[in-house]
Amino acid sequence: MRELVTSYGIDACHAAIADLFVEGERRGRTGLASLPQGTFRIEEEQDDGALWRAAITISPERFSVDLRGNPAQRKAPYNVSRDGAVIACQMIFKALTDRRCSPMRDRSACWR
Structure with a gap:
């Protein structure tokens, strides 16, 4: 993170993180709409x-x-702890709503 902030500045890093949250929500909502x-x-x-x-x-x-x-x-x-149960549910949601992160595919790109 220090290298990114040094190279691009704190504002650009904050903007990139905000964009990732927006993109993640968009993909989740799009996938949710496709589920029964x-x-x-x-x-x-x-x-x-x-x-x-x-x-x-x-x-x-x-x-x-x-x-x-x-x-x-x-x-x-x-x-399992409450947090463990929440994380398991989040992983199920992600697998169901974003086919790029499906358990049936190589998920390495989803967890970089």
Whole structure:
């Protein structure tokens, strides 16, 4: 970042970052509009009998993931923090709305 600021100036760097946010939102909204709308639910039984649930609701303006109703954390290797769950949902959103970052493709350009 120091090299970029030295080469181009702080204002240009701020403008470039702002442009990236605008482009990311545009791509997300365009992809969201192409998804089927409605609420999609899944319930998956784990090896120990616990049921994990998720509901994804998609509308023209919103992509919402509901993880309520899941088992409480316990001494097992599959607990996740709130931040971890949010990041996983963001990655799912990105994979569904921006085909350039789909798990079925080389995603290296999306994470540079």
